[in-house]
Amino acid sequence: MPIELEPLQACPPPAAVAGPPACAPWKASVVAELAEVVRNEPVNAEYRHLVVSCSEAAAQAQPGQFFQLLCPQPAGEQPFLRRPMSLYGADPAERQVAFLYKVTGAGTRGLDTLRTGDRLDIMGPLGVGFRLDPRWRRIIAVGRGAGLATLAPLARAAKANGTEVTAIFSARRPELLVSVALFERHGAEVIAVTDSESTSGPANVERILRREIAERGCDAFFTCGSSRLMRVQQRLAREFGLPGQVAMEQQMACGIGLCYCCVRDFNRDGEIVSRRVCWDGPVFDLMEALP
Amino acid sequence: MPIELEPLQACPPPAAVAGPPACAPWKASVVAELAEVVRNEPVNAEYRHLVVSCSEAAAQAQPGQFFQLLCPQPAGEQPFLRRPMSLYGADPAERQVAFLYKVTGAGTRGLDTLRTGDRLDIMGPLGVGFRLDPRWRRIIAVGRGAGLATLAPLARAAKANGTEVTAIFSARRPELLVSVALFERHGAEVIAVTDSESTSGPANVERILRREIAERGCDAFFTCGSSRLMRVQQRLAREFGLPGQVAMEQQMACGIGLCYCCVRDFNRDGEIVSRRVCWDGPVFDLMEALP
Amino acid sequence: MNAAVRPGPRSVDAVDLSVSIGGLRLRNPVMPASGTFGEGLGKALDFSRLGAFVTKTVTRELRAGNPLPRVVERPSSLINAIGIPSRGVPYFIAQTMPHYAAFDTPLVVSISAPTAEGFASLAAELSIPGIAAIEANISCPNIEEDGKAFAMRAESTERVTRLLRAATELPVWVKLTPNTGDVPEVARAAEAAGADAVVVANTILSMAIDLKTFKPCLGNIMGGLSGPAIKPIVLRQVFQCAKAVTIPIIGCGGIATAEDAVEYMLAGASAVQVGTATFLQPAAMTTIIDDLAAFCLHREIPRVTDLIRGVVIEEADEPDLSWLDPLP
Amino acid sequence: MNAAVRPGPRSVDAVDLSVSIGGLRLRNPVMPASGTFGEGLGKALDFSRLGAFVTKTVTRELRAGNPLPRVVERPSSLINAIGIPSRGVPYFIAQTMPHYAAFDTPLVVSISAPTAEGFASLAAELSIPGIAAIEANISCPNIEEDGKAFAMRAESTERVTRLLRAATELPVWVKLTPNTGDVPEVARAAEAAGADAVVVANTILSMAIDLKTFKPCLGNIMGGLSGPAIKPIVLRQVFQCAKAVTIPIIGCGGIATAEDAVEYMLAGASAVQVGTATFLQPAAMTTIIDDLAAFCLHREIPRVTDLIRGVVIEEADEPDLSWLDPLP
Numbered sequence A, B: 001m002p003i004e005l006e007p008l009q010a011c012p013p014p015a016a017v018a019g020p021p022a023c024a025p026w027k028a029s030v031v032a033e034l035a036e037v038v039r040n041e042p043v044n045a046e047y048r049h050l051v052v053s054c055s056e057a058a059a060q061a062q063p064g065q066f067f068q069l070l071c072p073q074p075a076g077e078q079p080f081l082r083r084p085m086s087l088y089g090a091d092p093a094e095r096q097v098a099f100l101y102k103v104t105g106a107g108t109r110g111l112d113t114l115r116t117g118d119r120l121d122i123m124g125p126l127g128v129g130f131r132l133d134p135r136w137r138r139i140i141a142v143g144r145g146a147g148l149a150t151l152a153p154l155a156r157a158a159k160a161n162g163t164e165v166t167a168i169f170s171a172r173r174p175e176l177l178v179s180v181a182l183f184e185r186h187g188a189e190v191i192a193v194t195d196s197e198s199t200s201g202p203a204n205v206e207r208i209l210r211r212e213i214a215e216r217g218c219d220a221f222f223t224c225g226s227s228r229l230m231r232v233q234q235r236l237a238r239e240f241g242l243p244g245q246v247a248m249e250q251q252m253a254c255g256i257g258l259c260y261c262c263v264r265d266f267n268r269d270g271e272i273v274s275r276r277v278c279w280d281g282p283v284f285d286l287m288e289a290l291p
Numbered sequence C, D: 001m002n003a004a005v006r007p008g009p010r011s012v013d014a015v016d017l018s019v020s021i022g023g024l025r026l027r028n029p030v031m032p033a034s035g036t037f038g039e040g041l042g043k044a045l046d047f048s049r050l051g052a053f054v055t056k057t058v059t060r061e062l063r064a065g066n067p068l069p070r071v072v073e074r075p076s077s078l079i080n081a082i083g084i085p086s087r088g089v090p091y092f093i094a095q096t097m098p099h100y101a102a103f104d105t106p107l108v109v110s111i112s113a114p115t116a117e118g119f120a121s122l123a124a125e126l127s128i129p130g131i132a133a134i135e136a137n138i139s140c141p142n143i144e145e146d147g148k149a150f151a152m153r154a155e156s157t158e159r160v161t162r163l164l165r166a167a168t169e170l171p172v173w174v175k176l177t178p179n180t181g182d183v184p185e186v187a188r189a190a191e192a193a194g195a196d197a198v199v200v201a202n203t204i205l206s207m208a209i210d211l212k213t214f215k216p217c218l219g220n221i222m223g224g225l226s227g228p229a230i231k232p233i234v235l236r237q238v239f240q241c242a243k244a245v246t247i248p249i250i251g252c253g254g255i256a257t258a259e260d261a262v263e264y265m266l267a268g269a270s271a272v273q274v275g276t277a278t279f280l281q282p283a284a285m286t287t288i289i290d291d292l293a294a295f296c297l298h299r300e301i302p303r304v305t306d307l308i309r310g311v312v313i314e315e316a317d318e319p320d321l322s323w324l325d326p327l328p
């Protein structure tokens, strides 16, 4: 089936992303900068927590946005492209941003070599993040794997809005769960499901979601990191008429909408359209996402 | 003028560098190994002293031999080839070798990033080193620049042979002289000549050499690092009928005689022959060398 | 350069960076490579500083582009098989062009078509106010089967260029492929048929195989290599083309620094395009522009055009071994 | 691979690494690339473990090689313009061959000549005991003016191969150039004329300019690019040639690890040559042999020949995004 492109009429008029030279002097809103590593340490057997001090602009990053990291070269390997990493936390006052990453290949192995005081070239903030409606009383976030890193900053942002959060976190084993303490610190309720305890299957997650909706209500769904769990939420969102947002992943080269390598298909009113995860997302309407 | 190659009759019958499989089990005599950095520190504004702990075989390196170092990548640069560095010192008992290097380009900038405990891939020992005749009572070594590093292990080796050493060391400024203490520690006499004191010109070096030969005698010349000074020694060697050896430099790729990128011309009995610095040298007969 | 005869510039602002490409005056020789540029980059660098804008290749028909994965990295390089996802001409005019309308930077539109006539009619259609030049991408290796393209042969290049020349008043730049055995010959054909400039070159057809699945790493099986790894190859082609044609050559392949740009200009390029480097450093182009001015200042070169074809070829004589002798 | 149907090897020694190249049986598919091998390497690796020896190209006449500098490095690559310094045939027979006589590893002699007849008579002269195959280097980009060589065109390749075929009983390997626009076509010509194998490929014609002196970095102005940077390009050419010919293809270009060798074999190579990698790791070839056996063991592949042409090409269907979903 040929991928159809976004039809002409569906496109909003182009927003001027860069002001013409006549206006105010031009200023970069996306910068590649050498940030200084504050901390880079293991969280568990798979994940590392990286904190860097950065510019004011970078520290303004919003939940769901990401950075493109120019990873150092680990011995014998040469990652060439930057690697996308979700914002895990930002501290505008201290001018710091944090990432939570899993060591999987050359790039993340390179990140793992960073020591306090080293420099890391970070480019961002990039992409469209989560939108939180201040009127929402309660949202449910479902995540798995690196998706938990992406959802993490939601907890704080929701709290600032006075919105309650229930998080359903999925992992292979309990000791591989991350972000639980962070969510709980911001008053969120965390329900952990794992493969090792046989609680992570879609059926059980659906059961939990139905119970949560029934018992405590829900104004919106958020998800990242598992297309199987996303499908469960899509079904329930349709059933209960809930809005939802999903943060998608895709391999990236430029991270800023130039190269079209990061496209995924979306269902826009019955039509399959191709959109750039880095530029149109990474956060998309839950109902439009295709697994 | 076309470069002439070594004539057929001049070649010695090939020495079997690798024993046939039938003989003893094969064993590598040149190894690329991950050595551990013991020390890497500035000697003066231009030179660094690098000590690594290595295998027994590497620590057997002889004066005049060299290693090919796989330099780490400094930020933003990618040295691809190994870099040749003369043996500055070897300690077979401690299994250590030392180098003295000048930071000039990408490779040596990479070396400069090494910290104690880091690993450095060293390949060697390579090439033909200096030959010391135990019957020699006194030799004179003339060096300049990085050539002083190459000559350095001569002092100790000559002492072990009971041979006295006079060294004439040339540098731009007195504070850039290296190896002086090392030579003196092994009982050598060091005469420093510098550009800033206007003592380093060929005429003055020739004056010193003549004086040394006249007053204390000389059985052989050694030199490295300056073709102008080499020419002075060639003239005097011819005049006084002295043997001599020169350590040559040339850009290298393989370091082991395969690629023929490191050739230089030599005068062998009136014929210009092209020889590989890495394999036939780096130490050559002083009288055959062409500047 | 003798400073007494011709004094060098006194500040970076005094360096004349402007170049002229087939009648089109550019404020400096640095512009994006097609397919690696878009309005998003306006967040990272000041559009008003670029020598030109060059759009992603536009086609008449709607095109979806290639199946995923569309990129794979290799040492010092990237292989891409994006294909040419295109929303067609009306979308381009209505939605893409306005992003660049406010800048006085020339807008070069890259076009592609499956036939020579298609190229010509597309060029005619896009010869409208707001467009400063047409870049004919007759070299994209992903479109035609097995990497074949117009630019693989002098004859097909000549034909498409001739039709393009007749179809538009705008300057016509022809973008060549590095995948042919005789790029200078193809460049000569483009010149003979009336091209105002040649862009040397597009990506080099390449492949990578995934060792887990044994499948090609790219959905399209093969793709085009770009980035620093290809610079020595394309630089050589620019040097060869400079001996073959007198029209300006725009160098493109692996340029990431001002030094790379200078190397290309010395080899024969009048301007340069920057592609993959932007993916690693989004402000690469403005950094190159700044550093280019600094290079000229430092080397006492008053005009950047002095660099063009400036490579010094000497009679083979004694090899220069002066670097081996640190004596003054 | 279904382990129940076809049990995998139980140890690295049980993996069959042997390959057959046009009648010549090799203990494994790993051999040096011409010009990057010599007796000195016997200090760093065990010659008796190599699949074959391949000599530096030999010519009839004495040749001095190119002016210095002869190499320059670039990102992930090397450009060389060594030329073919050669001491001629008598020296080769008397001084070079004895180094390899004691090993039961086949000795392949690489030859070059300025004419097709010269190739043929040189091959005849070297068809002597101790030589197992002739590799005709019809592709060295440095010899002919501006990089042109026999292997640039199918016709000249066909002619030189035909004469070679008639001149010797030994297997004839023809080494192609990557600098032509249609390598498969040239490979087909070599096959048609009776070549036993094609080596794909030699170096890619390149250039570098020194920014201090504005002179070319190489004494010969241009040179050949080798090393990891060229792997994606040459791998693609091997893949294309595998569709064009049935004779064995020997892959050569940027191979540094067993994974690189596997990638080449999947693309269509029956054996591989390792060049530049040896300059960085002198024992690269034996490491590759060991790791190749380990790879086959791990992937339950009993014979290394099972890898040849093993790339899995599927009908373009849904892109595989499974790596995006960590759920079991």
Ligand SMILES: Cc1cc2nc3c(=O)[nH]c(=O)nc-3n(C[C@H](O)[C@H](O)[C@H](O)COP(=O)(O)OP(=O)(O)OC[C@H]3O[C@@H](n4cnc5c(N)ncnc54)[C@H](O)[C@@H]3O)c2cc1C
Residues within 6 Å of the ligand: A066, A079, A081, A082, A083, A084, A085, A086, A087, A099, A100, A101, A102, A103, A104, A105, A106, A107, A108, A109, A146, A149, A150, A248, A249, A250, A251, A252, A282, C073, D323, D324
């Ligand atoms: C918007 C976004 C946010 C992300 N946030 C996080 C995060 O917070 N924490 C985290 O651990 N991971 C995150 N990922 C995934 C992360 O980018 C990959 O794990 C990482 O790129 C792998 O690089 P590598 O070199 O270690 O692995 P390799 O497998 O060697 O990478 C090879 C190539 O594939 C790409 N790639 C591999 N896996 C992924 C993936 N899952 N998504 C996208 N590209 C991939 C790489 O970028 C690279 O181009 C995110 C991905 C995206 C797109």
Ligand SMILES: Cc1cc2nc3c(=O)[nH]c(=O)nc-3n(C[C@H](O)[C@H](O)[C@H](O)COP(=O)(O)OP(=O)(O)OC[C@H]3O[C@@H](n4cnc5c(N)ncnc54)[C@H](O)[C@@H]3O)c2cc1C
Residues within 6 Å of the ligand: B066, B079, B081, B082, B083, B084, B085, B086, B087, B099, B100, B101, B102, B103, B104, B105, B106, B107, B108, B109, B146, B149, B150, B248, B249, B250, B251, B252, B282, C323, C324, D073
């Ligand atoms: C046998 C031998 C022994 C040496 N011993 C020493 C030593 O003990 N201490 C020391 O400081 N230097 C020594 N040198 C010189 C040293 O190899 C170079 O300074 C070094 O390679 C420069 O590398 P770079 O990347 O820093 O410089 P760059 O200029 O960036 O190097 C670019 C290329 O030129 C080559 N190159 C540059 N300068 C030289 C040179 N003088 N000789 C050979 N190749 C060069 C490099 O190897 C590289 O291939 C020796 C050279 C040789 C051949």
Ligand SMILES: Cc1cc2nc3c(=O)[nH]c(=O)nc-3n(C[C@H](O)[C@H](O)[C@H](O)COP(=O)(O)O)c2cc1C
Residues within 6 Å of the ligand: A259, C033, C034, C035, C036, C056, C057, C078, C080, C082, C083, C084, C110, C137, C140, C175, C201, C202, C203, C225, C226, C227, C228, C230, C252, C253, C254, C255, C273, C274, C275, C276, C277
């Ligand atoms: C992701 C990507 C997409 C590209 N798309 C196009 C294109 O649409 N049209 C075109 O003429 N060239 C295209 N190119 C080729 C570039 O314009 C350029 O010729 C090539 O990348 C070499 O330059 P570089 O090494 O600076 O990237 C593309 C290159 C990349 C990397």
Ligand SMILES: Cc1cc2nc3c(=O)[nH]c(=O)nc-3n(C[C@H](O)[C@H](O)[C@H](O)COP(=O)(O)O)c2cc1C
Residues within 6 Å of the ligand: B259, D033, D034, D035, D036, D056, D057, D078, D080, D082, D083, D084, D110, D137, D140, D175, D201, D202, D203, D225, D226, D227, D228, D230, D252, D253, D254, D255, D273, D274, D275, D276, D277
């Ligand atoms: C220094 C050097 C010298 C070479 N000399 C020859 C040669 O004499 N004959 C030949 O056919 N190929 C020669 N080549 C090409 C190699 O055999 C090989 O085809 C090429 O380097 C690509 O392989 P690599 O990337 O593994 O090095 C030479 C390559 C290098 C780097």
Ligand code: FES
Residues within 6 Å of the ligand: A251, A252, A253, A254, A255, A256, A257, A258, A259, A260, A261, A262, A263, A276, A277, A278, A279
């Ligand atoms: S990564 Fe380039 S468009 Fe998204």
Ligand code: FES
Residues within 6 Å of the ligand: B251, B252, B253, B254, B255, B256, B257, B258, B259, B260, B261, B262, B263, B276, B277, B278, B279
């Ligand atoms: S460096 Fe290769 S032969 Fe000397």
